[in-house]
Amino acid sequence: MDSSLTTSVDSLPRPVDKDYALHRQRIFQEQSQKLLTFIRDTQALLEDLRQTNRSRFQVQYPQSLWHPDPAALSSTIGGSAALLTASASAASEESPRWDRRRSLLSEVSALDSSVVSDVGLDPTTPQALKILKLDLRLAHRASAVDGSSLVGSLEQGSIANLFDEQLAQSLAHLARLHARVADRSSKVLVTGDLNAGKSTLVNALLRRDILPWDQQPCTMLFCEVLDAGENGGQEAIHAVWDNHTYDPRDSGTFVLVHPDDLDDVVMDNPDNYQLLKVYTVDGRTDGDSLLRNGVADLALIDSPGLNRDSLKTTQLFTRQEEIDVIVFVVNSENHFTLSGQEFLTTAGKEKAYIFIVVNKFDSIRNKDRCRRLILEQIKQLSPHTYANAPELVHFVSATHMYAGGSGATGADPARSLAPEFSALEECLRSFTLEKRFTSKLAPAQRYLLNVLDDLLVLSRVNHTLAAQRVESINEDLKTAVPVYQSLLSRRQSASESANRLLDAACELVRQVTLQRLDAQLRRFSARAVDGPVLAAAPLALGPAKVEAVTSAPSVSSDEATLFATPETPVVSPTAVSTTVAEFHGSTESALDPDDLVAHVPWPGLLYTFHYIAQLKAFLLSRMEQELQQCELFTEDLVDRVTQQINDLMPEAGPRKPVHIPWDTIEEDLAAATAGAANGVLVDHHHTHDTARPIGDADVVATLNQERLAAEDAAAVGLGFPSVSLFDFSLSLSDLVDLRFEFDAAHLLSVTGASLGTFAMVASKLPLLGGGVFGPLDALARLARVGGFLGTFTHRGMRYLTLAGAALAGASLVVYLTADLDRTIRRRMVERLQRQSRTLRYAEHQSHILLHATHRAVRPFVWDVQTAYQHLIEHEERERAQKLEKRFVAEESRDYYRALIKKSDILSRLVNDVGLESE
Numbered sequence: 001m002d003s004s005l006t007t008s009v010d011s012l013p014r015p016v017d018k019d020y021a022l023h024r025q026r027i028f029q030e031q032s033q034k035l036l037t038f039i040r041d042t043q044a045l046l047e048d049l050r051q052t053n054r055s056r057f058q059v060q061y062p063q064s065l066w067h068p069d070p071a072a073l074s075s076t077i078g079g080s081a082a083l084l085t086a087s088a089s090a091a092s093e094e095s096p097r098w099d100r101r102r103s104l105l106s107e108v109s110a111l112d113s114s115v116v117s118d119v120g121l122d123p124t125t126p127q128a129l130k131i132l133k134l135d136l137r138l139a140h141r142a143s144a145v146d147g148s149s150l151v152g153s154l155e156q157g158s159i160a161n162l163f164d165e166q167l168a169q170s171l172a173h174l175a176r177l178h179a180r181v182a183d184r185s186s187k188v189l190v191t192g193d194l195n196a197g198k199s200t201l202v203n204a205l206l207r208r209d210i211l212p213w214d215q216q217p218c219t220m221l222f223c224e225v226l227d228a229g230e231n232g233g234q235e236a237i238h239a240v241w242d243n244h245t246y247d248p249r250d251s252g253t254f255v256l257v258h259p260d261d262l263d264d265v266v267m268d269n270p271d272n273y274q275l276l277k278v279y280t281v282d283g284r285t286d287g288d289s290l291l292r293n294g295v296a297d298l299a300l301i302d303s304p305g306l307n308r309d310s311l312k313t314t315q316l317f318t319r320q321e322e323i324d325v326i327v328f329v330v331n332s333e334n335h336f337t338l339s340g341q342e343f344l345t346t347a348g349k350e351k352a353y354i355f356i357v358v359n360k361f362d363s364i365r366n367k368d369r370c371r372r373l374i375l376e377q378i379k380q381l382s383p384h385t386y387a388n389a390p391e392l393v394h395f396v397s398a399t400h401m402y403a404g405g406s407g408a409t410g411a412d413p414a415r416s417l418a419p420e421f422s423a424l425e426e427c428l429r430s431f432t433l434e435k436r437f438t439s440k441l442a443p444a445q446r447y448l449l450n451v452l453d454d455l456l457v458l459s460r461v462n463h464t465l466a467a468q469r470v471e472s473i474n475e476d477l478k479t480a481v482p483v484y485q486s487l488l489s490r491r492q493s494a495s496e497s498a499n500r501l502l503d504a505a506c507e508l509v510r511q512v513t514l515q516r517l518d519a520q521l522r523r524f525s526a527r528a529v530d531g532p533v534l535a536a537a538p539l540a541l542g543p544a545k546v547e548a549v550t551s552a553p554s555v556s557s558d559e560a561t562l563f564a565t566p567e568t569p570v571v572s573p574t575a576v577s578t579t580v581a582e583f584h585g586s587t588e589s590a591l592d593p594d595d596l597v598a599h600v601p602w603p604g605l606l607y608t609f610h611y612i613a614q615l616k617a618f619l620l621s622r623m624e625q626e627l628q629q630c631e632l633f634t635e636d637l638v639d640r641v642t643q644q645i646n647d648l649m650p651e652a653g654p655r656k657p658v659h660i661p662w663d664t665i666e667e668d669l670a671a672a673t674a675g676a677a678n679g680v681l682v683d684h685h686h687t688h689d690t691a692r693p694i695g696d697a698d699v700v701a702t703l704n705q706e707r708l709a710a711e712d713a714a715a716v717g718l719g720f721p722s723v724s725l726f727d728f729s730l731s732l733s734d735l736v737d738l739r740f741e742f743d744a745a746h747l748l749s750v751t752g753a754s755l756g757t758f759a760m761v762a763s764k765l766p767l768l769g770g771g772v773f774g775p776l777d778a779l780a781r782l783a784r785v786g787g788f789l790g791t792f793t794h795r796g797m798r799y800l801t802l803a804g805a806a807l808a809g810a811s812l813v814v815y816l817t818a819d820l821d822r823t824i825r826r827r828m829v830e831r832l833q834r835q836s837r838t839l840r841y842a843e844h845q846s847h848i849l850l851h852a853t854h855r856a857v858r859p860f861v862w863d864v865q866t867a868y869q870h871l872i873e874h875e876e877r878e879r880a881q882k883l884e885k886r887f888v889a890e891e892s893r894d895y896y897r898a899l900i901k902k903s904d905i906l907s908r909l910v911n912d913v914g915l916e917s918e
């Protein structure tokens with residue numbers, strides 16, 4: 001117990017002086033007001049903690065609080081044991097309580113440094129919570145395990161709930177204390193062993209033989225004796241079932257007992273009453289009365305003797321806040337019974353003051369020995385009471401309160417009290433008058449200090465844990481930052497690499513397609529004139545071109561290897577010729593695939609137009625095959641590029657299937673570009689597939705319209721001409737114009753200058769034997785020849801002319817027959833090249849393959865970016881959660897830091913109330 005609550009022996013007994021009592025009463029009022037304020041402040045702290053525990057952060061309740069092992073405490077708190085030990089030893093001359101309190105204060109003042117370890121609990125005085133400890137019976141009523149292990153096994157939520165319960169109980173208790181401190185009356189509970197003489201003692205103190213007494217145990221219920229003034233001045237006996245609802249002005253809350261029936265009710269308690277209220281008038285005047293002395297009211301409560309049955313009930317009764325003083329009556333003949341010992345041990349923790357009255361001392365022969373033995377027992381049971389034995393321990397005889405006399409049945413002013421009894425009365429008066437405020441306020445003060453100490457311990461532990469949490473989260477965040485940064489940079493480099501691979505692949509496909517198609521056209525030119533060329537050079541998309549693409553600064557060495565591998569599909573002449581051979585249904589593979597002469601033999605003059613059609617089909621098929629090679633190249637490249645990009649994924653995994661949208665790419669492109677060209681619609685129904693139609697007649701029929709559309713589209717970058725759009729068939733006039741333009745000199749040298757006119761005429765003649773002229777065309781030409789001949793009037797001249805014409809015609813036929821196939825080939829190839837340029841065929845095909853490549857590869861780039869994005873978002877979520885947790889931990893830390901300060905300040909103020917000060 002706090003030394004501030006002890007009473008010096010010299011100060012008691014003090015003569016009762018009315019003025020002095022009034023003076024003390026005023027002090028009492030002041031102290032009461034202070035305590036009432038502090039009770040409310042403490043209630044506010046607990047309410048706030050309760051709300052915090054419910055809605056902000058749950059209180060942490062480490063095992064060390066339940067099982068105060070010094071090692072566990074110091075390890076839990078991580079405190080500086082040396083600092084605290086020094087602080088404790090410096091204060092060792094003071095009372096243990098002050099020792100600890102000073103240590104706490106020094107720690108709290110060190111709080112400003114924010115060093116958690118400096119506010120650790122004192123390991124030399126391990127503390128368990130006194131008031132705010134968890135009531136584990138609520139959590140595990142039937143458990144046989146000890147508290148610490150049970151606390152360890154509880155969920156945090158359960159602990160928080162139990163703590164909430166405990167706070168609720170404490171708040172309720174504080175509310176009762178508040179009411180109690182505000183109340184002016186004091187209650188004295190007289191308890192003790194069976195038949196110890198409790199009832200006899202109460203009667204002696206009242207100087208009236210009110211309560212029944214007997215040689216055998218007779219008191220079966222609590223009997224509270226109050227001044228009749230509390231009942232409107234009327235003496236009466238109220239039997240009460242429930243003390244909480246009892247109201248002396250409400251007859252419904254009690255049963256009136258006739259004085260003649262008092263003995264029966266007290267001894268048998270047939271109706272199981274909780275309490276008897278006995279309103280009586282003290283046998284003495286107000287000034288001497290214990291019940292009513294003009295300053296404070298007092299009630300004496302006689303209780304059933306302690307035994308196994310009544311012990312719990314009495315302990316419960318003792319805990320009532322209204323009980324200010326306990327008078328424990330011991331039968332000097334029996335000393336302390338087990339029940340008595342247990343009661344004293346328990347009650348000593350609850351109440352500030354316990355009087356011990358050793359009764360029936362008259363019947364003891366060796367009084368000194370008895371006194372010594374009983375004091376020894378008291379020393380063990382209640383050290384505080386022993387320390388204040390002169391005022392708190394009294395050896396008396398209730399039946400011999402008067403000096404030299406025997407039992408008392410009433411006041412007898414003429415007789416003087418026995419010294420022992422007089423001392424007992426004086427001490428009791430001092431308690432109820434002199435020390436009334438301490439007897440009344442001390443329990444409140446004691447409880448407040450205990451609660452505030454618990455708050456200090458709890459808030460310090462929680463502050464430390466929260467600070468440790470903040471530290472640990474900070475550490476986590478520190479290590480998370482590099483991971484996050486590295487993810488960001490990995491994402492960037494992977495994304496860049498993937499995009500570079502995509503771009504490089506697209507560019508390569510574009511260039512390869514352009515070059516192959518152009519090269520094909522150029523080869524046609526050469527073959528059209530020169531005939532077969534053995535060992536034709538492969539298309540120039542080999543290493544030189546690949547190197548040009550991959551040596552761009554943006555392509556990494558890894559990517560370069562992609563394109564520089566030997567598998568780069570450089571299409572070999574053999575492969576091409578095989579394809580051409582398949583086209584002709586021949587197994588011959590030694591031919592130059594572009595040898596027009598070999599693959600499309602000249603069938604003779606009469607089959608000129610058949611030849612043209614065959615040639616056209618062959619040229620188109622070769623272009624088609626070349627395009628197929630480009631597609632094969634694209635597929636192979638896409639396969640390897642997507643594999644490379646898949647390898648850039650943050651976590652290795654199988655590559656998903658590759659899809660090149662051959663079937664829809666043209667339509668998609670047309671739709672996309674048409675949309676991009678503000679609704680310019682190009683009606684292309686042609687479907688691009690790997691087996692394209694060759695020289696389709698239907699398509700040719702719509703040639704002009706489509707070509708116009710294609711050219712228009714090409715002009716705005718929208719057209720996607722296919723091979724089928726080419727129309728480069730030759731007409732007769734084309735052939736003649738061709739001969740005239742290019743071979744006029746040669747023709748003249750054959751027919752002679754005199755036949756120049758015939759040459760001119762012949763140049764206008766229709767060709768014979770073809771059967772392929774349009775009839776109208778032939779007629780028109782014959783008519784023109786007839787008209788021309790009609791201009792010669794001289795007969796001889798006519799013959800000459802006719803002979804010359806015949807000769808010239810024969811020469812012309814020979815000439816034409818000799819070179820016509822070559823001319824047609826050249827002309828066809830030129831037409832093909834011109835149309836290809838007009839339609840920008842190669843550009844558009846390369847454009848299509850580029851887009852197909854892009855569409856096929858792009859999802860893999862996205863996958864890489866998305867995979868990294870997911871990782872980054874996961875990391876960001878984790879970081880956000882940690883930041884949130886840190887925020888809560890910081891809030892918690894700051895909250896408990898503030899609570900430590902508030903609790904400590906309040907605790908000091910409560911402690912400084914100075915109940916013993918004058």
Ligand SMILES: Nc1nc2c(ncn2[C@@H]2O[C@H](COP(=O)(O)OP(=O)(O)OP(=O)(O)O)[C@@H](O)[C@H]2O)c(=O)[nH]1
Pocket residue numbers: 193194195196197198199200201212213214215216217218219303304305306359360361362363396397398399400
């Ligand atoms: N010799 C002697 N006898 C006493 C003294 N005080 C009480 N007695 C007797 O002890 C017996 C019991 O007294 P009670 O007052 O009934 O004792 P109690 O403690 O109230 O009994 P319960 O409440 O029934 O446990 C009675 O016969 C009393 O006369 C005393 O001081 N000296």
